[in-house]
Amino acid sequence: MAKNLLIVESPAKAKTINKYLGKDFIVLASYGHVRDLVPKEGAVDPERGFAMRYDLIEKNEKHVEAIAKAAKGAESIFLATDPDREGEAISWHVAEILRERGLLDGKPLQRVVFTEITPRAIKEAMTHPRDIAAPLVDAQQARRALDYLVGFNLSPVLWRKVQRGLSAGRVQSPALRMIVEREEEIEAFRAREYWSIEAECQHPSQAFSARLVKLDGQKFEQFTITDGETAEAARQRLVSAANGALQVTDVTSKQRKRRPAPPFTTSTLQQEAARKLGFTTKRTMQVAQKLYEGVALGDEGTVGLISYMRTDSVALSVDAVAEIRDVIARDYGTGAVPDQPNVYKSKSKNAQEAHEAVRPTSALRTPAQVSRFLEDDARRLYELVWKRAVASQMVPATLNTVSVELAAGSEHGFRVSGTTVLDPGFLAVYEEGKDTKGKEEDDEGRKLPPMQPGDRIPLDRIHADQHFTEPPPRYSEASLVKALEEYGIGRPSTYASIIATLLFRKYVELESRRFHPSDVGRAVSKFLSSHFTRYVDYDFTARLEDELDAVSRGEEAWVPLMERFWSPFKEMVDDKMESVDRSEATGARELGTDPKTGKPVSVRLGRYGPYAAIGSTAEDAEDKPKFASLRPGQSMHTISLEDALELFKMPRALGEHNGEEVSVGIGRFGPFAKRGSVYASLKKEDDPYKVDLERAVFLIEEKEEIARNRIIKEFEGSDIQVLNGRYGPYISNGQLNGKIPKDREPASLTLEEVTKLLEETGKPARGRFGKKAAVKKVAAKKAPAKKTAKKATKKTAKKTTKKTVAKKAAAKKTAAAKTDA
Template identity: 65%
Template sequence: MNLVIVESPAKAKTIKKYLGKGFEVLASYGHVRDLIPKEGAVDTEDGFAMRYDVIERNGKHVKAIVDKLKKADALYLATDPDREGEAISWHLYELLKGRKVLKEKPVHRVVFHEITKKAIQEAVDHPRDLSMEMVNAQQARRALDYLVGFNLSPLLWKKIRRGLSAGRVQSPALRMIVEREEEIEAFVAREYWSIEADLNKDKHAFSAKLSQLNGEKVEQFTITNEVQASAAEQALSTAANGELDILKVEKKQRRRNPAPPFITSTLQQEASRKLGFTARRTMQVAQQLYEGIDIGNGAVGLISYMRTDSVNLAEEAIGEIREYITANYGKDQMPPEPRIFKTKSKNAQEAHEAIRPTSIGFAPKEIAAHLSKEQLKLYDLIWKRTLACQMIHATIDTVSADLGAGDAGVFRASGSTIAKPGFMTVYMEGSDDQPKTKDDEKMLPPLTVGEKIKLLLIRPEQHFTEPPPRYNEATLVKALEEHGIGRPSTYASIISTLQDREYVEMDRKRFIPTDVGRVVSKFLTNYFTNYVDYSFTAKLEDELDAVSRGEEEWIPLLEKFWKPFKEKVDYTGENVKRSDVTQEPTGESCPECGNELNIRLGRNGRFIGCSNYPECSYTRDMGDGGERAEPEKVEGRQCPECESDLIIRQGRYGKFIGCSSYPACRFIEPLEKPVDTGVECPQCHKGTMMQRKSRRGKIFYSCSTYPKCDYAVWNEPLKEPCPDCGWPMLTMKTTKKRGTEKVCPQKECGYAEAVEVEEAANAD
């Protein structure tokens, strides 16, 4: 009997089906060892020796592996094909070697990028040795994260507030969000005007935009006020006299090529844009599709490995896709030669593939009945993108026309039509924060030079420049990737860490730094500039990649990092006062005693207070100009209890809606609307579980029919029945001691199943 070890029970079940008799497949449930959770786990005085211990929650799984190995002839380590997977295999090997159960038994490392019968059997037939280069890269990353966390976190406690922590990778991400917010706050809007002409030809209405005025090209800020706009309108209307002359018509044809197949980062971005998935949810659902879904004949992996930065497709996969296109869309919808995409990342592992269906023949509509709604949505996205990337380009006809208003000015009308949709029949890539334009959708009537077109109206329109938008998950992932911060597999954990530590919060799916997040970012930027610098962080990632390729040694890398970092920590601890970090001068004088006012950090966030405290106790809220600002009214609503105006109040736990007649009327309600998880309430079966925030700011989930149904849980609900007691819903629970688990919310049941840890989940 041969023993095969994978990370998760779902994967074990799928692989067992393909290997059959003679093989036993067990799950390690993620990492089996980690650094001891105390100081000294990385000994900087002893060559960065790392002290590991078995993860408590996985002790029983290690024991099961030990017991099975005693009866096995050989051991196959089949964890994921990346650094984290390599490290899991190595840690398990070291544990088993230490317990003397390996003896002379052969140990093989097998790697596959999709869970299909062919891939599994080929991997077992062609095993390799453990890659110590990849293991050492993972150890170096873990050591760096440990050293940063265990040295910076106590400093944050001392200089800012107890309970804070800092991480090597998420700190530059926090800086990015804070800097964007500061950009927005410093932004000064500028007024500008555009002028459009409404036209009609043969009952076909269209519009044109002013492009020249008095012989000069019209730029964004050519017309900057209403007086100029009115004068231009008057001059143009007089010169046109009800008609515009067609001066020039340009017809062009352009091609649009399909986007490459998904890599981890682009999948996270597109799932955020089109499906509203968080990065973490995207990776969880992708993991399920990769590990195997029962689609009628037992479990089968539906997609290739979902942690990749390569856009390569296997020749066999391309051949199958081209056959599918020919059979279902026609040979004319396929280019003569397969499309080959180039990977942008210089550190991409070209042996990996892009994220694709394991078989393009598994069309979404044919397997929909076997997938959950989320699984189907994500699989459909992956399937369509993969199919489209091997189809012909789209052909788009564009028309532009210049229309003159006498000598006063020239208007330009543009439009386009899709002549041949090509790949767009199947899939179109989404975009982020693009300026709205109707040109791509607008069709123009037939236009000929020399014709006169009826002018209906000349319309001046006022505009104001807008600040850069706050990051959402898609744009933050894109920015992290562009700066080389972290790696695609770590983006979900970076975002979750920032939210869990309450350094950022979400507003309309956009990131806003909290007051604490701002102070932490300012502290790290001022006193640890190098370590939150984008290029420094990216360079360190490159060096870790070089270690994984065997081009650099990991101990010298740690030595180079550690000494200057420790000196900086020691110097800051001894020479920087807490007030230097948590207070910021405003340049204003205190109205009560004349001393300078400072921006200070308190229990409930930042406020303005006198620098002469405690002798002077003057304070005011941020944003107040001495007099307290009028509270913001909730438009169109009155208090349901006394019919007074509702206003937005600031309390200890943030903003909320309250009655303006307080304290005579004590009506309140949360400012944030609850988010529907789509999971049916397991108690009443009438409502759905809604994500809400408690008065103390903690997230919980309760039935949408409350108060008729009072069912509530603290952990994220999952649309999965408990396999032990049959309760219609499980929850996702994460603790420091046991990690992330699927648990039954019924206390008397006690069901718990460990969830595979994402690569580099400990990166921060």
Template identity: 60%
Template sequence: MPKHLIVVESPAKAKTMSKYLGKDFTCLASYGHVRDLIPKQGAVETENDFGMKYQLIEKNKKHVDAIVKAMKKADSLYLATDPDREGEAISWHLHEILKQEDVLDDKPVHRVEFHEITKTAIQHAIESPRQLSGNLINAQQARRALDYLVGFNLSPLLWKKVRRGLSAGRVQSPALRLIVEREEEIEKFIAREYWTIESDLNTKGKDFVARLTHFNGEKIEQFTVDNGARAAEIDAALKTAAQGKLEVLSVEKKQRRRNPAPPFTTSTLQQEASRKLGFSAQRTMRTAQQLYEGMDLGHGEVVGLISYMRTDAVNLANEAVAEIREVIKDRFGADNLPDEPIVYKNKSKNAQEAHEAIRPTSAARTPDAVKDHLKPDQLRLYELIWKRTMACQMVPAVLDTVTVDMAAGEGNVFRANGSTVVKPGFMAVYQEDIDDKPADAPEAAAEDEKLLPPMEKGETVELKAIRPEQHFTEPPPRFSEASLVKALESYGIGRPSTYASIIYTLESREYVTLDNRRFKPTDVGRVVNKFLSEHFFHYVDYDFTARMEDDLDAISRGEKEWKPVLQEFWVDFKNQVKEKESVDRPGVEMMEEACPKCGKKLAKRLGRNGYFIGCTGYPDCNYTRNVDDAVGASNEPEIVPDRKCPKCESNLVIKRGRYGRFIGCSNYPNCKHMEPLEKPADTGVECPECKQATMLKRKSRYGKVFYSCARYPDCKYAVWNPPLKEPCPQCGWPILSIKTTKRRGVEKVCPVKECGFAEPYEGEVPFAEPPKVAAGV
């Protein structure tokens, strides 16, 4: 009979650990949290020293019952939940439940923690248990109480002032503010025109490009040339002065080193998985959890492939570094191995929730070695982590840079820049991506770097053409998932383990939508942010949110008591909530226009699908119209001429829903027929999966274009990029797709992710969306 009970959070982890611990242990899973605050007012007793009223989570009752039953037969208890505050709290809740059930008696209780699920790590943890940490438990209780107090007091106020079903959160509200303020910046942005003067040159049979930096002795700044007439004037003057050639004034050669990025933290993993793999933060964390908990590699070998994935530490264990260095030496050569291991230091003063960065549990376990046992998402994420970990312990890359200044007459200077990789070092394995990088940024990626022909001072080069190029300044970009996570981290909003849930909440509450993988606030999101910013600015202030996180960290270190922190917050917060009960409702704008039905005033209101115009006499008068409809327009739906509903023969009408206009049956809700307002365009490309229909261009409910089989839902094949009727030369898949990126331009790529084929495409992009013009252009 097993002597010991060990409890973890997930069944996958329990299964893996059972293989390591042997017959003396029973390993059970709690399936996550086991208790939470009761979901109603009074769960946090603010007038009774912040007592917390917990209840068992109903869906996990059967799992808790199994743990209670097993504990009756066991001699000791090992609590092995995740090695962070949340995991500590789950262990504490389990301990409290088992005490209440009177099954612990005097049996020893051990808290064990490990940062990777390997046999060695688990056995070491069992041999080195500790007591439950009161500081970590108090910090997590304080966090939960704060989130509860904000949610259960602000959310009802939003229901009264905006609409039912909304919520406000301690960390989601500042995150929403970030997105709304960025959108307001974009809307206020006025584009400025500027011109650059480029020259096409040739020497020794090689073409290259240079840019004008000085004209008549004056340095060319961004807005020195701000109109076409001035650009044409300079163009003509340069052609006259140059007479078809430029003279080399100077050749400056330098060597620079580029250092590798540190190993992954939760934040940087989410950012890179978004940039490189297109994963959402939730998808990244879900896949990382699977890799951490253990994968079956065949022959009965179940092992965790990565270390714990909720961490803001960048250091690596000495044993791991030693193995990484051995793998680098064997696979990439001794010349790519630095003399001493590279040590990375945390930038965050509070980086302490785990002891290591995210890394493979064994560097020798390459992506190729495990690819047959992993799903596509798991393999792609594991490969990303493995490569980043290898690269972080490799030598820097060495690049030669060349700057050549050339004269076009007196006082006119063109400059050409080029660089070559002398020694790729870590870049042979991995390079970190950067968000929203300007196309002309000097730190170009290796594949974009130019090699200039050899030139010497005093020689002349052929001038083939001078090209004035028009540009417009662009507004700041909307946040992507990667850049939002980076911003949340830089402001100290939330912690690594909360980023995915923050983003999920903003989307699920329909405060934001994703447009081309960029966050755009909805009307509801704007109104909620406006209300909170005007009336609760202190609580959506970035510095206040960061200071609160610092207080929670101080509690976890034992430097502060948790109840005084709650008391200080609650006194001011409750008074402010009470004061705002009487403020006017946001999201309602009175209009001078009279209702065409009853003559009362009209108002612009916020509804479920955004703003609309309605009569203030509602419900006696039901007049409404869309905001963009003409003044005095009827609210009667527009009938589709010459067509009847295919289901019930009633009239078809044009309606508007949360995702735009569509055609629906006038007999709704008795008949629920609906169809798109615009017929999808036929690409003429045969579906490569079913080969029974062609691919149609469609729009998702969020307005994003995609291409799918006309037989949907019988055939669900779809791609995001325009399909091309051309087989993949690498894997033979019947079609390619056309992908456009800032870095690589337009490419033909294989839609089969595992293939990876890509090559430049120079034809027209079929079915492409018209380009968006920057504000003010």
């Protein structure tokens, strides 16, 4: 048994480090977190100082047992989990488990930290161990407790007032609010017309266009001209005044420096990977994790290629800067190296425990040298990290901007600008991407012909162009991460999970790489913004993050922070659970009146999604209202009265087939075709408003054919059947489903065999309504003994089903509570 045990999170990380430490060490992985709060209410107890009840995570129990077994025989134990709050918490949980089992008696247990997985970094870390940092653990526990209390208390309010199965998270909810508010801005936006005027000039050496900046002696601004008639009149005045040429009145030239962007933090890496590589935040972090944990580089072995990728810091170590400067001098010349290293300061108040920025572990490993060892995603991301880090230590770019003023007579003026690069500096390696481009970026790269005051530039034509103002753009992943960071909401490790949760809950959808809130998402956001304003307020959330940072620095105790949050929060939850009207919470919207019946038409959010209603939905209404689900792509916030009335044209009668009426309708579970008593769901590609008779009959007969072939074998006097299912043959009595041995031919099974198999392998049949009936058939008369047996089977199945439902309900509630937004 090795003398020393070192514990990390991931097996890939363990494999790499194991090669560096030699035979005196055994390196094991915890596979992430090893404990979590118990999945039930009371896991965090505000009455007992917010005491937290933990339990082993089931999927990692075997890894914990392996660690415990190795710890029993080890002389020293080292905890080398990731260098952030989550990593510190994992180390603390592992230590607590070992301590509770009496495996630390008389043994040194120490924490080691490194931000890159290289032999040098590991060796350095092992010579400077420390104790577990209690402030970092406290900050992580406080965050986990806050998220738990918000989820377990706020989610049930949403279930009762909006829709079952919803969740609310402490950080997820402000992020959702951002997306929803942007959508509301877009809907409220009213486009304004405006006109621009440009002159196309024919200089002998190069044609160029100049934009109008002065009209009739006045500065020409965006909304100076707002209609075509005025624009044409102005254009004609300009043509007349120019008389075939524009006069150069002034030429100015100005040099400026542009500094390189700092090396990557987590958020800027996610933003730039989205802009330049088209990566989602989740994909970026997954690829970065692999680059950090290690890649096999041929004879060199497995090496971590980038430093730790969860960081707010833009700082680089002295050694890293020295190596980068050497690479710059070697590959781009000594003139590209500044006299002194470039120093960057983080905007974050608590730059991820003073880590370095994301950088290559060795700048000497150029993208060209390691590309053959990397998959495409890893190659592209490594190249991005390498170029950004190297460019950050290069000289600024020197740009020259030339602006030329051109006159059309004495009352009108045009201007053209061009920017050229005199010295590329860092631009020889890397240029930061932008979400939107301004006029300055449009001018870059445009080289103007030589001109001087007094020159007359031949005029080809003057044209006026119509434009309309555009609404603010919807958030992309990059711009949402940027906004969250600017507001101080969340931390580097949470951005990807925030976005993943919003998508998983279907609160938002990504269309053309932009976030669109769903009707459910808007209802949740509106409810929280209206009734829990403080807790989705951007400033409040940011201040809470600052307080958690203060805990991580040891400047504040975590329990008083929790007490300040909990009391008013719980009081508000209890009040809103009783006082809020559900119709208000679901965002009911009146559209107008149905011309046929004179009844009101409204849209609202129901249990199964948004729907339209004709008539009053009040419980005491005399006439029962008519309901119709909204179609895919329709929103209850933008649907018109006309489109809503179209929904009520269902069901559509398509005609007769074999003497039976065929129709198409939309039910609670989606669109369907019907012939007689047979229903068949439409496919995703079928539009219920356009499906014809032929297609409907095809779907119905397809279903009937499947049903005919479903029964493999039946047994007289028994309700047990051998059936074809989605995943192969199985046994069912309508209450329980049983497995068939792989070596048995399903059709050859006897009644005794299926009865025994059902007893041994039977599990409650599950379906749309919580149970799944067997294929319908005419039941034969059964002997009394069989009836008794059937009742007993049903009773057992019912009992088992209740247990299963209870477990699933508890798990669902826990999942909602664990959602950090």
